[in-house]
Amino acid sequence: MSGPSDIEEVVHEVEEAVVKVARSRGLPKAIVAVCVIIAIVLSGLLLATRYGVLLPQGRHLIEARANDLKLGRFGRLNIEGLSGDVWRHFALRRLTISDEKGVWLEARNLNVSWHYAELLQRRLHAESITAQQVTILRRPTLTPKQKSRGLPVSFDIDLIKARLELQPAFSYRRGVYDVTGNLDVQRRGRGQRGRISAASVLHAGDHLNLQFDLGKNLPLLLVADAHEARGGALAGALGLPADQPFDLKARADGKMSSGKLAAVATFGGAKPLEMRGAWTPEGGQASGRLDLTASTLTRKLSGRLGPEALFVITGARAEPGLYALSARVQSANLTVLAKGKGNLGERRTGPKGLALTLDTANLSKISGGPQMGPARAVGILTGTADDARFVGTAAVDRLKLGSYGLDRISGPVQLTRKAGVLSVKGQASGAGGQGTGVLAAILGAKPSASFDAQRLADGRLSLRDLEATGAGLKVQASGGRGLIGGLNFKGRAEVSNLAAARTGAKGSASATWSATQGGPGKPWTLSADAKGAGFASGFAELDRLLGASPSLSAKGNIQDGKISLASAELNGAAVKATSAGVLENGALKFKLDWSADGPFRAGPVEITGKARGSGAITGTLAEPRADLLADFDALD
Incomplete structure (x- = not known):
């Protein structure tokens, strides 16, 4: 059974x-x-x-x-x-x-x-x-x-x-x-x-009729016919306005070696989709336009790429089994060019691959995250749809991280896709780094990094190797996959050059961490330890409490964007604090217990002796809130 x-x-x-x-x-x-x-x-x-x-x-x-x-x-x-x-x-x-x-x-x-x-x-x-x-x-x-x-x-x-x-x-x-x-x-x-x-x-x-025959190495047939005289649920299911007349006509037929393609969709007076193409054993061409603003299903893409996307692809027989291909996909914020020999029917490139170029005027619109300007990737794509490799270079201009910025970051990159696993390996060198604060102090003018990561077939991310250096930063980390499918990641970071971050700051700090994941769908279990040496932040009262050698240890787990802190302990020269809680969807829910040695000054009032208390940290990352209760030995 x-x-x-x-x-x-x-x-x-x-x-x-x-x-x-x-x-x-x-x-x-x-x-x-x-x-x-x-x-x-x-x-x-x-x-x-x-x-x-x-x-x-x-x-x-x-x-x-x-x-x-x-x-x-x-x-x-x-x-x-x-x-x-x-x-x-x-x-x-x-x-x-x-x-x-x-x-x-x-x-x-x-x-x-x-x-x-x-x-x-x-x-x-x-x-x-x-x-x-x-x-x-x-x-x-x-x-x-x-x-x-x-x-x-x-x-x-x-x-x-x-x-x-x-x-x-x-x-x-x-x-x-x-x-x-x-x-x-x-x-x-x-x-x-x-x-x-x-x-x-x-x-x-009102109706939808669909017929398809996509058998491998058999004649191709795809016929779609949809009509709604006054709009309706069919248009709505495609994310189009449901209150306007809607029509969809699409037909692709022939053999894999020869055939025709035509498709057009209309609602009201608009045409969100137009495609035409034909192919023979000697070659072919296809072109089309897609209005990304027309459907709610593609509207997010329009914010990243632009209001519409155009494509043109041509091919002519070059040698047995291969065609000279030229393709262009263009939108307001992204242009992709491909040229070389390949076979679209067999989904493979020629031995020398396809020359591939990607350009965007604003990378941060596409990727989200930090502010980034123009970006460009150039390289050669080889292999098949199931076993592909891209080798080239990439560059990003005007990268901004808070009060720190880089004029340019660039380096070689290699991407491979095989058996559902996407691997990314590369190096990045920064130039023109400047700014204020901690990031500017530790990264400096020319930070650099190398990385080797994978997106596994089950959707998990595995960071196999990471090294980063800066004016006051050194990071070494490695990870991999265990025999029974678990992932691990551990490393060490050292931070120095703190004097450049703020007047009165000095010394260094180091941290080690380890993380494991038992398998797909299971949480990452994390532990981390950090310690200062000759440390000073530049804030007098904080430095009195922490001293020159503060330490921090924490344990918790991460799953589906939820960070659960099982325990965290901070020990300084005159302060000790423990915490536990949850960070989920940007909301903070942490309890806090602390004790500290005086004196504490608040204007003309001096609080001597020891203080202890409890409290909670709530609110959000953008607007945190601390509610504290304290007991003091004496007030002067």
Whole structure:
């Protein structure tokens, strides 16, 4: 009998197939998702024997195993009211998918007729999957994409039939559709084909028709036709205005070696999408325009890239199996140029690769974070879509960090992508560093750094090596991946040249840290220790309390942006403080206990002896608040 972990593995692989098919323009992703969910339920049925599942106890066992099952990026499954012969024809009274905000998809009265024996041929064949009602309540909060090992079985659905309801939280306007179709997805990425038709119940004549055949090494076919005379939920589902006439026409057909492409979308008097192209064995061309401001789904991109994106790509046969390619993608804040030999159909470059150039006038608009000006990356891209490498140089001008700035930071960079792992290795050298404060003192005019990091297939970040030097800074850190999948990161930092930060400051400080993560989805466990030597901050009262050799130790963990401080202890010449608490979404919630030796001065009042107290640090990082209670020995 298989366990829950086996089912989750199948679920994860099935999910990737859903995403591939759902990327087709206009395809109601919920319909495909519901179909795959049925496949997941069928996998759960194999937990019981052929006849045992006909008993109420067997059905309850299947429900218990299926409930709270993770559906990859989509959330978690819950089913109710399983009935019928699960080996031939069964029904579900209710099925839901939930994310951290609650239920976002609900299906009622599902009926499935299928052939379980075909699973022995790695094929899940359903004669029909019907539902009385499928409701999409809102958009799900998708989790990060993870690596897939490919679909282990093919699934073939002869008939899909359901009443689909789109709620305004998903599509801005309520829509009700009668949906029919069929779907055939081959395992191991060998292709997919299907047909989906959706006819509006509320507005006669409004519809979506989608047909696709994306079989590997087979003739290509993609036809999409959507129409809403006065706008509606289909336009809203695409993030477009739901109160204006909407049309979408798209067609791509032919073989991988020759064919045509045309697509246009309109709402009101606007055309947010236009694409045209054609290709033959001797070459081809394609061009298009996308209005990034038209849809709420792309509006954030418009703030980073500009109001619209244009692309042009041409290719001519150069030698057997390779074409001379030239491509340009341009927006107001980003230009990408590519030139060289490659094969788009096989998604590979020639031996010498493609010369790639990326330019932006304002990098901080694209990346967020610190203020940055123009940036440029130039290099050579080689390999395939599954095994690619970029080697070149990158430069960023006018980098600003608070009161410290750099005229330019540049250096070599190497990016590789293989088996779902993205690796970044490079060096960075700064020039023209100037400013005031601690950063200016420790980084100086010419800071430098080298780094080696990875984004793993499961979405985790692994920093394998980091070195940084500055006028008063030296950092050495390393990390990696353990035998059982855990990550670790440890290092040491030394800070000096504090005299340049502030009048009266001097000395140095050092810190060591270590961090471990047991596996995907688990928290990072952190510990850190810091100590000063001949230290002075330049603030007289603070220096009296801390002394020349203060020390700080802390332990905690980080998960999903939440920092939990289990314990922190500060020891100085005349002060001792401990703290614990949580920093989440910028909100501070820390308790504090402290004691200090006097005298303390507040204007004409002098407080002698010892003081102790407790309190809390609340508020936000931008506006922290400290509430303290204190007991003093004597007042003078």
